[in-house]
Amino acid sequence: xxxxxxxxxxxxxxxxxxxxxxxxxxxxxxxxxxxxxxxxxxxxxxxxxxxxxxxxxxxxxxxxxxxxxxxxxxxxxxxxxxxxxxxxxxxxxxxxxxxxxxxxxxxxxxxxxxxxxxxxxxxxxxxxxxxxxxxxxxxxxxxxxxxxxxxxxxxxxxxxxxxxxxxxxxxxxxxxxxxxxxxxxxxxxxxxxxxxxxxxxxxxxxxxxxxxxxxxxxxxxxxxxxxxxxxxxxxxxxxxxxxxxxxxxxxxxxxxxxxxxxxxxxxxxxxxxxxxxxxxxxxxxxxxxxxxxxxxxxxxxxxxxxxxxxxxxxxxxxxxxxxxxxxxxxxxxxxxxxxxxxxxxxxxxxxxxxxxxxxxxxxxxxxxxxxxxxxxxxxxxxxxxxxxxxxxxxxxxxxxxxxxxxxxxxxxxxxxxxxxxxxxxxxxxxxxxxxxxxxxxxxxxxxxxxxxxxxxxxxxxxxxxxxxxxxxxxxxxxxxxxxxxxxxxxxxxxxxxxxxxxxxxxxxxxxxxxxxxxxxxxxxxxxxxxxxxxxxxxxxxxxxxxxxxxxxxxxxxxxxxxxxxxxxxxxxxxxxxxxxxxxxxxxxxxxxxxxxxxxxxxxx
Amino acid sequence: xxxxxxxxxxxxxxxxxxxxxxxxxxxxxxxxxxxxxxxxxxxxxxxxxxxxxxxxxxxxxxxxxxxxxxxxxxxxxxxxxxxxxxxxxxxxxxxxxxxxxxxxxxxxxxxxxxxxxxxxxxxxxxxxxxxxxxxxxxxxxxxxxxxxxxxxxxxxxxxxxxxxxxxxxxxxxxxxxxxxxxxxxxxxxxxxxxxxxxxxxxxxxxxxxxxxxxxxxxxxxxxxxxxxxxxxxxxxxxxxxxxxxxxxxxxxxxxxxxxxxxxxxxxxxxxxxxxxxxxxxxxxxxxx
Numbered sequence: 001x002x003x004x005x006x007x008x009x010x011x012x013x014x015x016x017x018x019x020x021x022x023x024x025x026x027x028x029x030x031x032x033x034x035x036x037x038x039x040x041x042x043x044x045x046x047x048x049x050x051x052x053x054x055x056x057x058x059x060x061x062x063x064x065x066x067x068x069x070x071x072x073x074x075x076x077x078x079x080x081x082x083x084x085x086x087x088x089x090x091x092x093x094x095x096x097x098x099x100x101x102x103x104x105x106x107x108x109x110x111x112x113x114x115x116x117x118x119x120x121x122x123x124x125x126x127x128x129x130x131x132x133x134x135x136x137x138x139x140x141x142x143x144x145x146x147x148x149x150x151x152x153x154x155x156x157x158x159x160x161x162x163x164x165x166x167x168x169x170x171x172x173x174x175x176x177x178x179x180x181x182x183x184x185x186x187x188x189x190x191x192x193x194x195x196x197x198x199x200x201x202x203x204x205x206x207x208x209x210x211x212x213x214x215x216x217x218x219x220x221x222x223x224x225x226x227x228x229x230x231x232x233x234x235x236x237x238x239x240x241x242x243x244x245x246x247x248x249x250x251x252x253x254x255x256x257x258x259x260x261x262x263x264x265x266x267x268x269x270x271x272x273x274x275x276x277x278x279x280x281x282x283x284x285x286x287x288x289x290x291x292x293x294x295x296x297x298x299x300x301x302x303x304x305x306x307x308x309x310x311x312x313x314x315x316x317x318x319x320x321x322x323x324x325x326x327x328x329x330x331x332x333x334x335x336x337x338x339x340x341x342x343x344x345x346x347x348x349x350x351x352x353x354x355x356x357x358x359x360x361x362x363x364x365x366x367x368x369x370x371x372x373x374x375x376x377x378x379x380x381x382x383x384x385x386x387x388x389x390x391x392x393x394x395x396x397x398x399x400x401x402x403x404x405x406x407x408x409x410x411x412x413x414x415x416x417x418x419x420x421x422x423x424x425x426x427x428x429x430x431x432x433x434x435x436x437x438x439x440x441x442x443x444x445x446x447x448x449x450x451x452x453x454x455x456x457x458x459x460x461x462x463x464x465x466x467x468x469x470x471x472x473x474x475x476x477x478x479x480x481x482x483x484x485x486x487x488x489x490x491x492x493x494x495x496x497x498x499x500x501x502x503x504x505x506x507x508x509x510x511x512x513x514x515x516x517x518x519x520x521x522x523x524x525x526x527x528x529x530x531x532x533x534x535x536x537x538x539x540x541x542x543x544x545x546x547x548x549x550x551x552x553x554x555x556x557x558x559x560x561x562x563x564x565x566x567x568x569x570x571x572x573x574x575x576x577x578x579x580x581x582x583x584x585x586x587x588x589x590x591x592x593x594x595x596x597x598x599x600x601x602x603x604x
Numbered sequence: 605x606x607x608x609x610x611x612x613x614x615x616x617x618x619x620x621x622x623x624x625x626x627x628x629x630x631x632x633x634x635x636x637x638x639x640x641x642x643x644x645x646x647x648x649x650x651x652x653x654x655x656x657x658x659x660x661x662x663x664x665x666x667x668x669x670x671x672x673x674x675x676x677x678x679x680x681x682x683x684x685x686x687x688x689x690x691x692x693x694x695x696x697x698x699x700x701x702x703x704x705x706x707x708x709x710x711x712x713x714x715x716x717x718x719x720x721x722x723x724x725x726x727x728x729x730x731x732x733x734x735x736x737x738x739x740x741x742x743x744x745x746x747x748x749x750x751x752x753x754x755x756x757x758x759x760x761x762x763x764x765x766x767x768x769x770x771x772x773x774x775x776x777x778x779x780x781x782x783x784x785x786x787x788x789x790x791x792x793x794x795x796x797x798x799x800x801x802x803x804x805x806x807x808x809x810x811x812x813x814x815x816x817x818x819x820x821x822x823x824x825x826x827x828x829x830x831x832x833x834x835x836x837x838x839x840x841x842x843x844x845x846x847x848x849x850x851x852x853x854x855x856x857x858x859x860x861x862x863x864x865x866x867x868x869x870x871x872x873x874x875x876x877x878x879x880x881x882x883x884x885x886x887x888x889x890x891x892x
Contacts, residue, residue: 070718111855163729384726384728385726388703401852407845411845415835496855503843503847504797507839508800511801511839515808515832551752554748555744555747556744557743574797574800
């Protein structure tokens with residue numbers, strides 16, 4: 001077994017890659033990507049739900065869905081998350097955009113799934129920090145409006161200028177445009193508890209204090225008027241709402257402290273905002289500047305609220321009181337209030353919080369900053385590129401790729417068979433080529449140490465034991481055994497350029513195997529020398545293979561360093577593919593040829 | 605003996621073919637430059653603009669669409685493209701014109717625009733892509749050259765490889781103009797791939813000629829390398845043919861087109877240009 005350690009390595013890595021790609025069972029149905037405002041399903045269905053049947057017909061793909069739904073009018077029965085719904089559809093259609101459910105761990109690009117790709121440029125010169133703010137703002141907006149399938153990333157132009165790339169799978173341009181132009185209404189409300197004793201209490205607004213009396217069945221008298229639950233009223237220039245009465249002895253009011261225009265500035269500079277590592281967490285902080293009126297309202301609402309010790313942090317916060325942040329009347333976040341702020345009219349409060357990792361702390365900070373700015377962008381953006389790709393490209397495209405691949409295999413095998421007249425040479429080429437594709441996809445798949453960690457260990461054991469048994473081990477074997485599992489931690493999106501990269505790698509791979517076959521079969525008639533020279537010949541073959549591989553990698557490196565998105569996937573795929581080829585799959589092919597040649601010699 | 609004679613008498617004459625093609629390529633590019641002010645035809649990705657592709661199962665009246673759109677929009681260019689899912693009607697215009705307006709106009713003609721793709725690139729981004737593409741091509745070529753020198757560490761053979769690769773790329777770029785293939789991001793990827801593919805066979809040839817110690821004559825070494833190399837190039841061309849015939853997507857078709865042209869030139873540049881320079885070098889060094 002160990003004698004064929006190169007083949008063993010190949011088997012390990014192909015199996016791991018298959019696991020990493022992870023074909024999942026064939027769920028039926030499609031996932032809701034977006035529901036339009038005028039959809040009859042608005043309010044009943046949500047993004048992310050699975051539609052499995054339309055009018056009793058099972059739906060398997062977004063394509064099928066679009067086929068049925070386009071120009072549909074009348075009643076429509078949907079089975080969503082196993083529950084039946086019935087909608088009446090008018091001229092404007094059902095108004096639901098759907099995506100195929102992911103069936104693998106591969107992340108397919110927009111040119112496969114369909115969707116919208118927009119490239120935006122900040123109108124002013126944006127620093128890396130501003131860009132971070134822009135991305136955070138857009139991502140927060142997308143999350144708030146339920147568009148989880150939309151992604152934002154920054155790309156760098158040649159002159160160091162930045163662009164923002166928006167990729168929205170399964171969603172049309174109007175939706176993305178709406179999202180980009182959206183600016184919400186911000187409001188911060190603070191919950192204010194009033195404790196009752198014998199149905200009586202005090203509504204403490206700092207300078208003014210009002211008597212409160214509870215009459216039972218949800219009726220409360222404050223000063224000289226009565227309110228019921230969910231009633232709103234204004235007192236000392238603050239809007240309040242009676243939201244809850246718990247166990248007949250605590251009244252909970254919600255007081256509006258700041259509106260959008262009260263937030264005069266959200267600090268994002270390093271002096272007023274940042275992230276600090278704590279003991280077991282990362283703390284984020286940033287300052288805001290609020291209007292005097294807002295600060296005064298905050299002081300009134302938080303007056304008279306008792307402090308309470310938080311055992312986790314050892315700090316004091318206001319008891320039973322929180323500040324709730326709303327965007328367009330949707331609750332988006334809430335925070336505790338430090339007891340030192342209670343009853344004080346600060347115009348420059350600081351917002352802090354903590355998360356377990358630096359990334360999540362940064363994400364939360366960006367999210368809160370975005371909300372406080374009413375979701376406004378720090379600089380305005382202009383659209384420089386729009387791509388709308390129709391989703392039906394999907395399955396038809398995959399089928400024709402499969403046909404093309406099949407035909408290519410037949411042609412390549414045919415040429416090689418004609419050249420050598422031996423199935424033993426051409427069959428392994430096809431199999432090794434196939435393994436190369438599987439390993440590239442396995443590396444690109446969305447996965448982590450859980451798969452590639454054990455592979456690294458297994459590889460090292462196999463090579464180590466082969467070395468222990470004194471089999472000849474070249475240094476590249478060690479490099480391959482360690483490097484490939486580490487590359488496995490990379491994840492990238494499979495789009496058309498990546499498919500092209502795979503085709504390129506396959507072509508180079510086949511070329512290399514032809515070199516190996518040719519080099520070793522050459523001069524075979526010279527019988528005495530056969531076994532003696534096979535190893536040398538393979539070495540010579542590898543000199544050529546390494547040579548051409550390094551030139552290809554050299555040609556691809558500039559594409560990695562520069563280039564906006566599209567071609568980078570191509571470059572990564574080709575480089576990874578070539579590395580997999582020279583370090584794992586082609587040595588395995590050489591081993592097959594070597595074993596086969598020595599067998600042939602023995603049988604002669 | 606026949607092959608020997610062939611190489612001895614005609615080999616310098618053979619060089620006429622690549623030289624003629626090189627001059628032709630220079631002429632094509634010069635002509636292009638005089639006529640359009642630019643060396644290469646660039647796709648909208650590289651210069652900015654909007655492309656709308658309407659996919660329909662049946663053939664559309666291209667001329668009719670073009671004349672109707674011309675009344676309202678300018679510039680407009682409409683062409684047809686066959687694909688595996690039927691017909692694609694490709695409308696090109698500038699990025700200032702809204703794709704929605706054009707689609708609305710076509711819809712008004714009673715054509716289903718439900719299955720259409722839109723790609724729009726602003727002129728500044730297009731210019732940025734183009735300058736990046738030029739830089740990528742130059743850097744890729746320079747890096748390749750450095751690697752070739754590191755591999756062989758002798759001047760003439762390394763230069764022979766670089767000259768052949770350069771001839772490949774140059775002739776491919778020129779003939780792309782002749783066949784009306786615009787340089788896009790996909791085309792750029794293909795050109796860079798071509799650097800790899802063309803150097804492949806050159807390295808094979810050079811290694812066989814310089815490193816092989818077994819007792820073979822130069823001609824035997826060349827013909828052995830040529831057998832291997834032609835198998836390599838033929839399998840590549842063979843694998844690309846179905847990609848080209850199926851017309852899966854414009855991206856893949858363009859890559860396949862560029863590679864096919866490049867590989868055809870590569871056969872000539874490796875087995876004529878590179879071989880003649882290397883032979884001359886080996887003979888001078890006293891190898892047989």
